[in-house]
Amino acid sequence: MPVALASPGDGTGRLFVADLPGTIRVIGADEPFLDITDRVVDLRSGYDERGLLGLAFHPQFAENGRFLVYYSAPLREGAPAGWDHTSRVLEFSVSTHGRADPDSERVILEIDQPQANHNGGSIVFGPDGYLYIPLGDGGGANDVGRGHPPGGNGQDITTLLGKILRIDIDDEKPYGIPEDNSFVGREGRDEIYAYGLRNPWRTAFDAGGEHRLFAADAGQYLWESVKIIVPGGNHGWNLREGNHAFDPENPYESPQDVPRTGRRGEPLVDAIIEYPNAGQPGGIGQVVIGGYVYRGSAIPGLVGRYVFGEWNRDGARGDGIIFAATPAEGPNEMWEFTEIGVAGSRTVGAYVLAFGEDADHELYVLTSKSRGPAGKTGRVHRIVPS
Template sequence: MLSVDRRRFLGASAAALAGALSGCGGESAQTDTGTTDVDGTGTAGTPSLDDARVGLERVAEGFAAPVDLCAPAGVDRRFVVDQPGVVWSVTGEGRAEKPYLDLRDRVVEVSGYSERGLLGMAAHPDFAENGRLFVRYSAPNREGTPSNYSHTFVLSELTVDPGADDPSPEERTLLEIPEPQPNHNAGSVVFGPDGYLYVGVGDGGGSEDRGTGHVEDWYDAVPGGNGQDVTANRLGSVLRIDVDEGTSSGSRTQSDDVDSRTDGKPYGIPEDNPLVGREGFDEQYAWGFRNPWRVSFDGEDLYVADVGESAYEEVNRVTAGGNYGWNVREGAHCFGADSCPAETADGEALVDPVIEYSHSGDGPSGAAVIGGYVYRGDEVPALSGAYVFADWQADGRLFAATPDSSETPWPISEVSVVGSPSLGSNVLAFGRDGEEVYVLANEGGVSGSSGTLSRLVAP
């Protein structure tokens, strides 16, 4: 196993860690980046991305398909989520020999190419004190899931001993959603700056948001689907829940009464969720998504990368109650029709993405956007303030776009990865520890040991 400087791996300074919300994809404090000059270019707070280059520092390897990095504050380890159903502990010495958590007995078996499995994990902001982890996985059909459906979406809370190598987790299921098809499962679970848990949910799979498990909606030009309906199921949306309602100081025990929470649910509903008091599911925060694979925060800005159908990929800056268009539109373009409306039948606007690229044009190309982070670290000043992302089929290339309200979608630049080690052919996800950004990748499939965790560093 490769060794790295422990202090470097554990993130920036203690002050930076204290200022960042813990957990996978948690909040990154927006800061004034000042003037950044790289090769003589750059302006205050908005560095040029021309000729931006990064190097990689290998932190750990030997994973099958690493899809998430969880970096809780206050502990000396980080967690890598491996899609077959294992969570690995990672320290400055690399990956542990034995799994930290082994959930394979409750996750569907995956092989070859698969979008099911263990897909995301978030640590409670007070994990070092309460040991609460939140995991999202694909389970065999549970009660309430039709027999002709693929699997059951599960969001669970695991309570562990945060200091133990053998944490002996206690599991409590928070939410189950019947999933009709094996794909479009999203999987991100992240804590926002408001302390609530955000959960990405795909449209139910298949193609075009139609077929088994897909409902009729208000738009007649394309049959279906779940992305444009908020009343039949929770598919095609981002959920927002309060995992601390009814608890004392954000902690509880397994004996706490579920009925003390909202409507007998094992979580609370934030009172300002957009559908509270309206028709629809109270958990839903935003909708109109196909496959919101990775989700992240930059300050209060919520970024959702939504995998497209066959022509366009997109990244959205999401606000409460926003409708992001699928399957009326793919990206900012009409889907399955020569023309399409810019709003719903009720006058609700369909929101354009802030980043968009085609499968066949100039730029990233590829087939599935892999959402990342707005870079606020110190290692690569050229990326300061830019949203860094990838595409699953872009052969290990990285891309960046600087938030710019004067031009939408934002211009995209390629970020050259130089030196050794190489990134790997398939980027699967990004992670963050303090303010520094990591890349999780493999050589394809959900088995084997080609998966790696690398940190972005100066070239």
């Protein structure tokens, strides 16, 4: 079940794929690059949002051989009783044989998770050299319940859940804090880069333009959305679901009065893309899947457009959608998007799990015919002209 694809940018052209149960493989190689299945929490074969969820190569990987992974581990000792698991960010190094050295593990960060779902995990290095870590709100539903304070984790700046973190792994151990992080020197966790997120399932920096950070924020019952992450910005959850008002006590209806500010009076950041999900009439699908702004050369008509997806179209049993969104002309306008047809079959014919980008900025789609980490139906497809 492939959920992440990354290129080390070391001139080799290799593509590395992270598989949910706990292995990282190089496409074309026989042996796994890294196998941590014995460290990953026991997964449910039918469906599970836990597992090996992220892979990021250090910007100087060609020189230092360092890379990082994000995965779901069994609940650590000392974690709150009754919680589900602990998310871990680890650093590894490559051995002299060219494969990962499993004994080189260095723990960067551990985050206890109250529920099994909403884990984010698509770690990525930014153009500034810092590591960005997307985290969901802790799981469950509505951002309420065990492990969720009044008002929700997304809006609570004293917790790391429901945030995108930004840390320096080349500074102090286990990590340093960039001085320009938004909450340095004032109330709030210093690691926080942005907040108000439900489950940022797959995030990516634009390789061109202004190098903005795009995040697909999985919705609750009504709205899926994509957001351009603003440093220090409050992206709305659980005051909003997408750009619509949200009431955790009545999550099946969007209130008419849409909040414009957070609980501290700060402005809420609007999503750039929003669509109705299968929880309401006319819904397109079930979960938005984040992608990339296309900066390759194979398909000139896609350059500058955001290519993203939908896990499973409404009414289907394993048929995702690929979209291309065009930047809006005005600063406060929504991006328009259209479905990209698949040659031959016209549809994907499998669940869309993630997108990937190679060193030449060409894009890939990661799919599976299974809803969970079972079987061998996972595939990596390259997007090419029809």
